[in-house]
Amino acid sequence: MRPTGVGESPVRVACIQFEPRVGEKEENLRRVLKLAQEAADKGAELILLPELSNTGYVFESRREAYELSEEVPHGETVEEWAELTKSRGIYLIGGVAERDGSALYNTSVLLGPTGYLGKYRKLHLWDREKLFFEPGDLGLPVFQTTLGRLAMGICYDLWFPETIRIYSLKGADIVLMPTNWVCIRDKVEEGRLVEALCVAQAHMNGVFIAAADRVGVERGQSFLGRSVVVSPRGRILAGPASYEGEETIYADLNLTDSRLKKMRTSLNHIIHDRRIDVYSPLLGYEGPHSAGKEPFQS
Amino acid sequence: MRPTGVGESPVRVACIQFEPRVGEKEENLRRVLKLAQEAADKGAELILLPELSNTGYVFESRREAYELSEEVPHGETVEEWAELTKSRGIYLIGGVAERDGSALYNTSVLLGPTGYLGKYRKLHLWDREKLFFEPGDLGLPVFQTTLGRLAMGICYDLWFPETIRIYSLKGADIVLMPTNWVCIRDKVEEGRLVEALCVAQAHMNGVFIAAADRVGVERGQSFLGRSVVVSPRGRILAGPASYEGEETIYADLNLTDSRLKKMRTSLNHIIHDRRIDVYSPLLGYEGPHSAGKEPFQS
Numbered sequence: 019m020r021p022t023g024v025g026e027s028p029v030r031v032a033c034i035q036f037e038p039r040v041g042e043k044e045e046n047l048r049r050v051l052k053l054a055q056e057a058a059d060k061g062a063e064l065i066l067l068p069e070l071s072n073t074g075y076v077f078e079s080r081r082e083a084y085e086l087s088e089e090v091p092h093g094e095t096v097e098e099w100a101e102l103t104k105s106r107g108i109y110l111i112g113g114v115a116e117r118d119g120s121a122l123y124n125t126s127v128l129l130g131p132t133g134y135l136g137k138y139r140k141l142h143l144w145d146r147e148k149l150f151f152e153p154g155d156l157g158l159p160v161f162q163t164t165l166g167r168l169a170m171g172i173c174y175d176l177w178f179p180e181t182i183r184i185y186s187l188k189g190a191d192i193v194l195m196p197t198n199w200v201c202i203r204d205k206v207e208e209g210r211l212v213e214a215l216c217v218a219q220a221h222m223n224g225v226f227i228a229a230a231d232r233v234g235v236e237r238g239q240s241f242l243g244r245s246v247v248v249s250p251r252g253r254i255l256a257g258p259a260s261y262e263g264e265e266t267i268y269a270d271l272n273l274t275d276s277r278l279k280k281m282r283t284s285l286n287h288i289i290h291d292r293r294i295d296v297y298s299p300l301l302g303y304e305g306p307h308s309a310g311k312e313p314f315q316s
Numbered sequence: 317m318r319p320t321g322v323g324e325s326p327v328r329v330a331c332i333q334f335e336p337r338v339g340e341k342e343e344n345l346r347r348v349l350k351l352a353q354e355a356a357d358k359g360a361e362l363i364l365l366p367e368l369s370n371t372g373y374v375f376e377s378r379r380e381a382y383e384l385s386e387e388v389p390h391g392e393t394v395e396e397w398a399e400l401t402k403s404r405g406i407y408l409i410g411g412v413a414e415r416d417g418s419a420l421y422n423t424s425v426l427l428g429p430t431g432y433l434g435k436y437r438k439l440h441l442w443d444r445e446k447l448f449f450e451p452g453d454l455g456l457p458v459f460q461t462t463l464g465r466l467a468m469g470i471c472y473d474l475w476f477p478e479t480i481r482i483y484s485l486k487g488a489d490i491v492l493m494p495t496n497w498v499c500i501r502d503k504v505e506e507g508r509l510v511e512a513l514c515v516a517q518a519h520m521n522g523v524f525i526a527a528a529d530r531v532g533v534e535r536g537q538s539f540l541g542r543s544v545v546v547s548p549r550g551r552i553l554a555g556p557a558s559y560e561g562e563e564t565i566y567a568d569l570n571l572t573d574s575r576l577k578k579m580r581t582s583l584n585h586i587i588h589d590r591r592i593d594v595y596s597p598l599l600g601y602e603g604p605h606s607a608g609k610e611p612f613q614s
Contacts, residue, residue: 141591145582157594178590179477179520184598211519211550218516221509222477252509284443292476293439294600296455300482301599302592 032062037234040074067112068232069196076237087117091134100133113196138170166191166273173197186223191276199242221252330360335532338372365410366530374535385415389432398431411494436468464489464571471495484521489574497540519550
């Protein structure tokens with residue numbers, strides 16, 4: 019039984035699913051500002067954009083990625099986003115290509131009514147991202163805001179159970195995930211997989227998960243769409259959005275529902291029931307079977 | 317690209333979904349033997365039964381649970397099962413109520429062509445099981461067999477990402493899960509959740525997962541059915557079975573597919589890409605937000 023009613027901490031979340039164009043930073047920025055204004059007009063206080071929403075995704079070279087990158091928070095994109103969130107009194111999370119000296123990061127930025135609040139650098143780089151970006155070096159930060167405790171992950175981070183588990187242990191209410199889910203062969207099968215990942219990770223960890231994906235085909239690479247918002251019980255609250263269309267999905271969340279890790283009318287508690295005594299020696303295990311030494315791993 | 321073809325290590329797995337009757341041990345044992353014979357007749361070499369398949373689930377008291385329990389491997393159920401697996405040259409995994417001195421465990425037993433091979437004691441006790449059983453004290457063992465590397469989990473263990481992660485790191489090819497998934501309110505919604513858990517856990521960890529559930533209503537508690545077999549890619553290979561019917565589902569698995577953790581034609585490796593450097597200090601975290609001290613946790 020929920021001790022207090024729905025509506026304690028109501029927040030309208032919007033996931034903006036759209037199609038950035040690779041290399042067209044000005045146009046991407048303009049489009050995001052327009053779509054975010056529209057979402058704010060509809061009452062959204064927490065707006066989520068896809069991964070690398072200002073640059074596009076399929077870089078031809080590290081040089082191209084570098085030229086499209088900018089500093090955070092002192093780059094054009096984040097400064098424009100900050101103007102928006104300050105003028106509208108909202109929060110916005112979106113992906114950018116971040117430059118730090120000569121290093122590049124696949125970064126998600128958090129902005130609020132006071133402007134820039136923080137950033138997250140993608141820990142798990144997908145495929146050719148490994149050629150362009152550095153692995154994230156800022157850990158898994160949880161940001162205390164007036165809405166609640168916000169955390170960020172990017173795309174492939176969702177494939178790692180540790181990501182959401184650690185955020186849950188650190189008290190995150192919602193994990194906001196800018197993504198560029200690629201479609202490899204079968205959009206229906208792969209759409210079903212990412213939905214299962216969002217549902218299972220939210221449910222196992224008792225946190226909200228919101229994912230904003232991009233759509234379209236870029237230099238031969240198509241993307242999945244299927245942006246989604248899931249409750250701490252694993253219930254789908256918005257989406258999955260379409261596979262190919264630009265659309266914004268909305269969900270009204272009581273963010274503090276994430277703090278009830280106890281299953282109602284039972285002796286279960288999904289965090290207290292963990293067996294850390296058993297896990298501790300094993301979770302960092304790097305034995306023969308985990309180290310790529312199998313005959314089938316070539 | 318798979319370096320070698322399908323059929324390297326083909327195994328026919330059968331999940332027997334049936335309805336044990338609480339307290340009717342002889343009848344439950346007789347039914348299991350009949351259903352397992354039928355599965356073996358259809359070529360199954362690896363047969364999975366539900367949790368507590370010899371006793372039923374909803375005990376009225378610890379005394380009742382104790383009276384129904386038996387020693388492992390020197391109890392009637394396991395001895396009868398061993399006769400079956402020896403005579404048919406097959407493997408069988410099933411749940412029993414295990415007695416060890418005055419302690420009770422919710423246990424899964426592994427038998428093979430040579431008889432008893434080992435056991436697993438449920439680590440994560442669900443709800444009122446905490447009143448009757450001791451938490452498992454045998455860790456997360458992986459058994460090397462002639463079929464491949466087999467591991468076991470029981471029901472609520474699936475809700476913990478650590479369970480399947482650790483089995484994957486220890487080299488398990490398949491995690492066999494006897495379950496008694498209870499239905500709390502909405503069988504369709506809860507069926508969708510357990511399916512998402514099986515799919516996501518298999519996919520994130522690159523292991524096969526097979527779950528055999530029970531059906532029926534016992535002392536007012538109904539069960540979900542929906543037994544399922546999932547591939548290391550997260551593809552459903554058999555099931556989900558019905559919500560209410562007794563049925564056996566079959567899947568022909570190439571068990572060594574689990575050893576290809578690398579995604580084909582990419583630079584991804586779902587185990588090597590882990591960021592243990594980031595996780596290590598955090599996975600055992602027991603800070604204020606993970607310790608049940610939230611205002612909403614009562």
